[in-house]
Amino acid sequence: MKIAVEGCMHGDLDKVYETIKHIESQNDTKIDLLLCCGDFQAVRNERDMESLNVPLKYREMKSFWKYYSGQEIAPVPTIFIGGNHEASNYLWELFYGGYVAPNIYFLGFAGVIKFGNIRIGGLSGIYNARNYQTGHHERAPYNERSIRSVYHVREFDVHKLMQVEEPIDIFLSHDWPVGITDCGNWKQLVRYKPYFEKEIQEKTLGSKAAAQLLEKLRPSYWFSAHLHCKFSAVVQHGEGGPLTKFLALDKCLPRRKFLQVIEIESEPGPFEIQYDEEWLAITRKFNSIFPLTFKNANFGATQLEMEDCRQLVGSKLQERGTKPFEFTQTAPPFDPTQSNPHGSFSGCPRNPQTESLLQLLELPYLLDSTSESREGNCSPSAAQSIQRGSLLINSEEIPIDDVDELEELEEAGDMDTGNE
Numbered sequence: 001m002k003i004a005v006e007g008c009m010h011g012d013l014d015k016v017y018e019t020i021k022h023i024e025s026q027n028d029t030k031i032d033l034l035l036c037c038g039d040f041q042a043v044r045n046e047r048d049m050e051s052l053n054v055p056l057k058y059r060e061m062k063s064f065w066k067y068y069s070g071q072e073i074a075p076v077p078t079i080f081i082g083g084n085h086e087a088s089n090y091l092w093e094l095f096y097g098g099y100v101a102p103n104i105y106f107l108g109f110a111g112v113i114k115f116g117n118i119r120i121g122g123l124s125g126i127y128n129a130r131n132y133q134t135g136h137h138e139r140a141p142y143n144e145r146s147i148r149s150v151y152h153v154r155e156f157d158v159h160k161l162m163q164v165e166e167p168i169d170i171f172l173s174h175d176w177p178v179g180i181t182d183c184g185n186w187k188q189l190v191r192y193k194p195y196f197e198k199e200i201q202e203k204t205l206g207s208k209a210a211a212q213l214l215e216k217l218r219p220s221y222w223f224s225a226h227l228h229c230k231f232s233a234v235v236q237h238g239e240g241g242p243l244t245k246f247l248a249l250d251k252c253l254p255r256r257k258f259l260q261v262i263e264i265e266s267e268p269g270p271f272e273i274q275y276d277e278e279w280l281a282i283t284r285k286f287n288s289i290f291p292l293t294f295k296n297a298n299f300g301a302t303q304l305e306m307e308d309c310r311q312l313v314g315s316k317l318q319e320r321g322t323k324p325f326e327f328t329q330t331a332p333p334f335d336p337t338q339s340n341p342h343g344s345f346s347g348c349p350r351n352p353q354t355e356s357l358l359q360l361l362e363l364p365y366l367l368d369s370t371s372e373s374r375e376g377n378c379s380p381s382a383a384q385s386i387q388r389g390s391l392l393i394n395s396e397e398i399p400i401d402d403v404d405e406l407e408e409l410e411e412a413g414d415m416d417t418g419n420e
Contacts, residue, residue, distance in 0.1 A: 001118060001266035003033045003170075004076070007225035007249030007258045008083065011041035011062025015252050017075055019259055031261065032271055033115055034076050037225035037249065038083025038124065038174030042090055042100045044068045045334045051089040051140055053147045058085075061334055067101040069333035074103040077273060079115065081107050082124030083174040083226060088150045089140040090331070091124070095367055096283060098353035099327035105273050107172070109136075110157035112164060112279035114322075116271035118264065121217065121279075122172035123161060126226065127207035128152040135291025139370060156290070156297045158209045161217070163282050163306075168219040169264070175226045177214045178206035180246055184233030193229055214244065221262070224248040230257035274322040281309040284361045292369045316360055325356040 004020055020031050042064050043052060049059050066072040082091050094100065097108030107113065107122040114120070131152040138150035181189060181200050190197040199205035214222060218237045222244050228251050235244040250256040285304045291297040330349045350365060358365055 001032045001116060001269070001271065002029060002261055002263050003035060004031045004259055004261050005223050005247065005249060006034060006036045006252065007230075008039035008085075008228065008251035009036045009041060009080070010039050010058075010085065010251055011043060011060065011064050012252040013067060013074070014063040014072075016259065020076060023259075023261060031076050032269065034074075034078040035120070035170070035172060035223060036078065036080035037172050037223050038081050039085045039225065039251070040064075040080045040082065040106075041085060041087060042068070042104075042106070043087045043334075044090060044331050047331065048087040048090055051087050051142055051147065052085065053088075053151070054085050064101070065334040067104060068329070070102065074101065076103075077115070077271070078104040079107060079113070079120060079122075079172075079273070080104070081122040081172045081174060082109070082151060084126045084148075084151045086151060088138075088142065088147070092140070092150075092367065093330060093349065093351035094354060095136075096354055096357055098324060098351065098357070102327050105324065109154075110161050112161075112168070112276045113324075114274040114276050116269065117267045118169045118271075119167065119276065120170045120172070121161065121164065121168045121219070123153060123157065123210065123213065124174065125151040125153045126175045127209050129208075132209065133296045134294050135296055137292065137294045153207065153209050154291070154296075155209075156286075158213065159297070159299060160282050160286050161213055163285075164217060164278060166278050168217045170221045170223065171213070171217060171219040173207065173210045173213075173222070173224050175210065176206040176224045176231075176248055177210035177222070177246075178208050179203055179211055180206060180214075180233050180235070181231070183235050183246065184231055189229065189231050193227070196227070218242050219244055221264070222246045225251070228256075273324060275317060275324060277310070277313050277317060277322075280313045280317075280361060281306060284309040284313060284363060287361075287363045287366070290366055292366060313361065320360065325353040328352045 112121040138146040233246040289297040
């Protein structure tokens with residue numbers, strides 16, 4: 001199986017698919033799958049722009065809307081995770097995963113799926129210590145704080161991934177696992193990105209949650225993006241233990257290293273995206289403690305046994321089949337000929353894919369819950385964290401968030417990069 005891996009998409013689907021077609025033509029080959037490591041920017045229309053946390057000069061419609069509308073069809077099956085520059089209102093509809101457009105599948109805030117017999121897991125967002133142990137309290141329309149916190153990784157989603165026992169072939173995270181630079185040529189990295197050196201030395205560059213998952217899951221491959229550079233490493237899990245090949249890639253720009261093709265052993269095709277039985281059982285087990293306020297999940301309060309969940313999921317998939325539910329539009333696509341950018345859809349709709357999946361798992365729909373979801377109902381400790389959020393400067397608490405802005409400062413000579 002030939003898999004193309006892409007770093008940060010930033011909405012440039014046309015350019016990435018054109019690059020894949022060029023590779024196929026030049027090498028007389030066929031790419032079976034595209035994996036994107038975040039900042040996908042599934043912006044359907046101008047309303048979605050309001051939920052996209054990027055500087056105003058980066059707010060462009062780009063090309064996703066053409067695939068959402070059906071004007072274009074992804075030429076290769078595409079699987080992606082979320083980053084820190086996403087249309088968060090749309091991805092929230094598909095919290096558990098689903099198609100954002102025909103042939104383009106979102107892994108969810110956390111998820112595991114199969115492509116053929118290859119098992120792919122992923123964690124969306126980036127790590128931020130002050131929000132890690134809160135619940136998913138953000139709801140559209142977002143304010144200045146929640147538009148940023150909505151993409152911060154939560155312990156609930158990491159805890160679910162930590163329950164995975166069956167082998168993972170490929171794992172995706174947007175930011176890098178903290179400490180991964182120790183397993184590669186970090187000195188070469190800081191020659192290209194000098195302002196990373198301090199975080200590398202202090203072991204604060206990257207995600208603690210991702211490092212925890214790397215140690216537990218030990219996938220054969222781990223792909224990341226976020227820091228807009230190419231970096232590779234090999235992780236040895238214990239003496240004589242398995243290896244994880246790590247690769248981070250750049251964003252989609254000319255002369256940047258944003259795409260790489262790998263070949264992995266697999267069963268013969270044709271290949272299809274399929275639900276993963278173990279992951280759906282984990283989803284069923286923990287959905288009752290899904291934290292939808294500032295308060296974190298009570299992990300000891302689950303009532304369902306994993307074996308019971310596994311049996312139910314197995315019987316359901318045997319009866320229905322393992323293909324995910326089909327794509328459905330839930331908002332009007334951008335139309336450059338129309339003067340009304342918002343169209344006729346309104347509010348925060350329930351995505352039929354999510355509703356169907358929850359019905360399959362015999363679970364209630366919780367995503368539109370608003371109880372205690374606003375700042376006025378949060379705990380004193382959470383409120384205190386929010387109030388001082390803009391003053392926190394500890395690099396352990398605030399990861400490199402808007403890398404584009406850091407790069408601009410460096411290029412303008414406004415940042416001390418260590419160059420003489």
